[in-house]
Amino acid sequence: MASKAAFKRLNKEYLAIQANPPPYVTAKPLETNILEWHYVLRGPPDTPYAGGEYHGRVKFPSDYPYKPPAIQMITPSGRFQTNTNICMSMSNFHPSTWNPAWSVATILTGTLSFMVEEEATTGGIRTSNADRKALARKSHAFNLANKQFSEVFPELCTPEPAPLVDPTQSSEADMVVAAQTDGGTPVAGTRRRMATTQPN
Numbered sequence: 001m002a003s004k005a006a007f008k009r010l011n012k013e014y015l016a017i018q019a020n021p022p023p024y025v026t027a028k029p030l031e032t033n034i035l036e037w038h039y040v041l042r043g044p045p046d047t048p049y050a051g052g053e054y055h056g057r058v059k060f061p062s063d064y065p066y067k068p069p070a071i072q073m074i075t076p077s078g079r080f081q082t083n084t085n086i087c088m089s090m091s092n093f094h095p096s097t098w099n100p101a102w103s104v105a106t107i108l109t110g111t112l113s114f115m116v117e118e119e120a121t122t123g124g125i126r127t128s129n130a131d132r133k134a135l136a137r138k139s140h141a142f143n144l145a146n147k148q149f150s151e152v153f154p155e156l157c158t159p160e161p162a163p164l165v166d167p168t169q170s171s172e173a174d175m176v177v178a179a180q181t182d183g184g185t186p187v188a189g190t191r192r193r194m195a196t197t198q199p200n
Helices: 005-017 104-115 129-144 148-154 170-178
Strands: 025-030 033-042 053-059 070-073
Touching: 005 025, 005 033, 005 104, 025 104, 033 104, 033 148, 053 104, 053 129, 129 148
Parallel strands: none
Antiparallel strands: 025 033, 033 053, 053 070
């Protein structure tokens, strides 16, 4: 169960990521558990993942933001093992490097950046660019066959992937600042019900 601090922080981050989603990133918590978020990363142009749609999950500890989350990818990508915790500086593999100021948007932007690099890591795999391109083409069909993807992202369950929206012209530094919920202004309302009750 989420602590009061975790509930407040994650609810604030959900509002912020709705108001100002990072480029190539969609994310939301489960309606029944605010500590488990699901995300979709879109493969950036000029990478082997272009056109791909990569579904994954982030599991936050009950005392977030003071401890880091576990990050997994569900859709085969050719970069990460599926349903396996990924070792990166923002994940639970490295609590000593964790910064409580990092937000969900920061974590997922960092995951996408790490994905398009070739650094070896626990939870990573090495495949050819041709294999990664083939998996990118199959990714949307894979996601549509995944019941949880359909439940969490019904708006993405279309015959073809949604057109890729060009990112804003903001600099990378601006995007990181915008991703920090402490510096953002969350919107007052949301169209998605947060079924998780606030801790007493």
